[in-house]
Amino acid sequence: MKIGFIGLGNMGAPMASNLVKAGHEVTGFDLAAPCPEGVAKATSAAEAANGADVVITMLPNGDILRKVAAEIIPAMATGAAFVDCSTVDVESARAVAADAEAAGLLAVDAPVSGGVGGAAAGTLTFMAGGSDAGFAKAKPLFEIMGQKAVHCGPSGNGQAAKICNNMILGITMIGTCEAFALADKLGLSRQAMFDVVSTSSGYSWSMNAYCPAPGVGPQSPADNDYKPGFAAELMLKDLRLSQMAAEAADADTPMGQAAAELYARFVEDEDGLGKDFSAMLPRFEKRGRT
Numbered sequence: 001m002k003i004g005f006i007g008l009g010n011m012g013a014p015m016a017s018n019l020v021k022a023g024h025e026v027t028g029f030d031l032a033a034p035c036p037e038g039v040a041k042a043t044s045a046a047e048a049a050n051g052a053d054v055v056i057t058m059l060p061n062g063d064i065l066r067k068v069a070a071e072i073i074p075a076m077a078t079g080a081a082f083v084d085c086s087t088v089d090v091e092s093a094r095a096v097a098a099d100a101e102a103a104g105l106l107a108v109d110a111p112v113s114g115g116v117g118g119a120a121a122g123t124l125t126f127m128a129g130g131s132d133a134g135f136a137k138a139k140p141l142f143e144i145m146g147q148k149a150v151h152c153g154p155s156g157n158g159q160a161a162k163i164c165n166n167m168i169l170g171i172t173m174i175g176t177c178e179a180f181a182l183a184d185k186l187g188l189s190r191q192a193m194f195d196v197v198s199t200s201s202g203y204s205w206s207m208n209a210y211c212p213a214p215g216v217g218p219q220s221p222a223d224n225d226y227k228p229g230f231a232a233e234l235m236l237k238d239l240r241l242s243q244m245a246a247e248a249a250d251a252d253t254p255m256g257q258a259a260a261e262l263y264a265r266f267v268e269d270e271d272g273l274g275k276d277f278s279a280m281l282p283r284f285e286k287r288g289r290t
């Protein structure tokens with residue numbers, strides 16, 4: 001396929017590379033980042049989109065997505081697919097999809113889980129919203145860039161799935177970290193804590209697959225001085241998106257709100273910026289109740 005790829009940052013560059021390796025013809029555009037090897041460089045987003053069967057965007061936020069969409073939708077051929085893999089607010093995803101469909105395009109919102117490592121290894125999970133035809137067109141590309149793609153329903157539902165998943169992740173990571181810090185103070189070893197919880201009803205991905213305690217459980221960013229991994233500020237972004245969505249939908253999400261507030265404090269007022277989101281554990285470790 002002829003693919004336009006816009007946004008070649010930490011995630012976009014390795015995703016575009018994997019499409020090139022699989023034999024696709026990829027033309028890329030980014031305001032700042034260089035094109036990875038094998039990706040032809042366009043001088044504008046519209047040029048990258050012109051004549052493409054599929055255009056993929058991997059951008060920082062909903063405002064930038066809306067801006068880029070306004071540039072590329074008029075440049076795309078009727079019947080081509082606009083696949084946005086960025087994590088953005090549900091409202092922007094739905095607005096962009098409506099504009100794309102009104103212009104005769106297929107539109108898919110397909111945020112990912114799996115991080116930079118998953119993007120490089122081609123093992124991302126895609127959560128997709130959009131029509132059956134849009135999903136079918138994008139699926140062969142999801143299979144190259146990832147290992148699983150779930151069609152979650154109409155436009156915006158991919159973003160909805162992503163922020164609900166990450167709201168659970170933020171909450172369980174905080175819960176796991178505060179429980180470790182309490183266990184420390186009660187004189188329980190971290191290894192004993194892991195051995196019990198990882199095989200008991202408190203288990204979770206945060207404990208079992210991404211244990212926030214260094215030297216315990218599988219290798220994780222905790223074993224690498226909390227270098228991300230998944231940075232605390234990206235978790236904060238996703239928690240804020242979940243709270244925006246909860247506001248708009250009138251959903252009561254007290255734990256999600258508390259998690260967003262805690263990560264905001266950690267990133268903006270404490271020393272969490274640039275650390276993995278599991279660095280909540282050393283944060284709790286240093287604190288008492290006040």
Ligand code: NAD
Nearest residue numbers: 007008009010011012030031032033059060086087115116
């Ligand atoms: P990044 O900042 O590394 O990359 C974004 C790229 O977009 C940058 O290179 C930037 O120059 C480019 N860009 C910005 N405005 C542009 C424009 N108008 N036209 C063209 N290019 C433009 O971010 P990233 O880590 O690659 O993340 C991309 C998206 O994926 C975000 O929405 C993020 O939330 C999501 N995401 C990231 C991770 C992760 O672990 N990094 C995991 C899952 C999802």
